[in-house]
Amino acid sequence: MKTLLEVHDLKMHFPLKSEKWFSKEKPVLKAVDGVSFSVRKGETLGLVGESGCGKSTTGRAILKLLESTAGQIIFKGEDITHYKGEKLRKLRRQMQLIFQDPYASLNPRKTIASIITEPMKIFGIPKEERRKKLDQLLDVVGLNASHKQRYPHEFSGGQRQRIGIARSLALEPELVICDEPVSALDVSIQAQVINLMEDLQQEFDLTYIFIAHDLSVVHHISDRVAVMYLGELVEIGEANEVYQQPQHPYTQALLSAVPEATPDREKERILLKGDLPSPQNPPAGCKFHTRCPLAEEICRVKKPELKRVSEDGQMAACHFAKEVVAAAPV
Numbered sequence: 001m002k003t004l005l006e007v008h009d010l011k012m013h014f015p016l017k018s019e020k021w022f023s024k025e026k027p028v029l030k031a032v033d034g035v036s037f038s039v040r041k042g043e044t045l046g047l048v049g050e051s052g053c054g055k056s057t058t059g060r061a062i063l064k065l066l067e068s069t070a071g072q073i074i075f076k077g078e079d080i081t082h083y084k085g086e087k088l089r090k091l092r093r094q095m096q097l098i099f100q101d102p103y104a105s106l107n108p109r110k111t112i113a114s115i116i117t118e119p120m121k122i123f124g125i126p127k128e129e130r131r132k133k134l135d136q137l138l139d140v141v142g143l144n145a146s147h148k149q150r151y152p153h154e155f156s157g158g159q160r161q162r163i164g165i166a167r168s169l170a171l172e173p174e175l176v177i178c179d180e181p182v183s184a185l186d187v188s189i190q191a192q193v194i195n196l197m198e199d200l201q202q203e204f205d206l207t208y209i210f211i212a213h214d215l216s217v218v219h220h221i222s223d224r225v226a227v228m229y230l231g232e233l234v235e236i237g238e239a240n241e242v243y244q245q246p247q248h249p250y251t252q253a254l255l256s257a258v259p260e261a262t263p264d265r266e267k268e269r270i271l272l273k274g275d276l277p278s279p280q281n282p283p284a285g286c287k288f289h290t291r292c293p294l295a296e297e298i299c300r301v302k303k304p305e306l307k308r309v310s311e312d313g314q315m316a317a318c319h320f321a322k323e324v325v326a327a328a329p330v
Helices: 055-062 085-091 112-122 127-140 157-168 187-204 215-221 239-244 249-256 297-301 321-326
Strands: 003-015 028-040 044-048 070-075 095-098 175-179 207-212 224-229 232-238
Touching: 003 055, 003 207, 028 055, 028 207, 028 232, 044 055, 044 215, 055 095, 055 175, 055 207, 095 157, 112 127, 112 157, 127 157, 157 187, 187 215, 207 215, 215 239, 224 239, 224 249, 232 239, 232 249
Parallel strands: 044 207, 044 224, 095 175, 175 207
Antiparallel strands: 003 028, 003 070, 224 232
């Protein structure tokens, strides 16, 4: 498949106030620290990791909602890293975002019709076309067109997220970044929204970056999965390959916490020791070595490269990828 998006060595550092008054060193919080990956047209890339690892910041930097500190973002063969003004405005039509909280992301003072048609209005789409598009969008996301004059508080959480999805599709984008779109919903509603998103992907030829911390949801919807830890990618590969044979100890630990559908099967849980290090002062070498059960001296001094570890293209940033597979719990 054709590559739609390429991200090269993306960094997002936030300046902090120095505790030392006369210090020349300005402390920074390294939310994203050198992330590289590509997304093929029509696929879903799942971006997973625990809270604070930099998943959402990565998504917002790609969309140019945040100005990246360093790195390169290439969309459809064009370098959009420093797009501003009219160039950036035109780019908004092709890249959209589905927010995590379906209530906070909708203006409570506007009707559903106004919320969904606002992007079309901004880009000068004629009024009659906006009306037709509104009814079509409400229909494809499973909502009744007769409800378009209602306000967000009159809908359930699942319905509000469907409204958010309809708004994201109003300008017919190619790339949609989904920032934990089902984490605020009940489990039964999550399945409905995920199935809807898969149907819409086929119908509108969409490409997704699906950000989440629920690995079972990510496995269901993703073609490939990228695992983040403390602002860096530690593993990336085809979804089934990553889930069946993880090559990084952090991925193993995450997967060991996923509940099994078969209660009779005993599963060994990997409990990580210690706390998550601060992104303001990350460990030297491999950032995961402070919690890794397989860490050696080389992990403390040398940063591992994200390199190919399987014939199918799976990549992992670990000095002991082979040992990780051998030590995998049954």
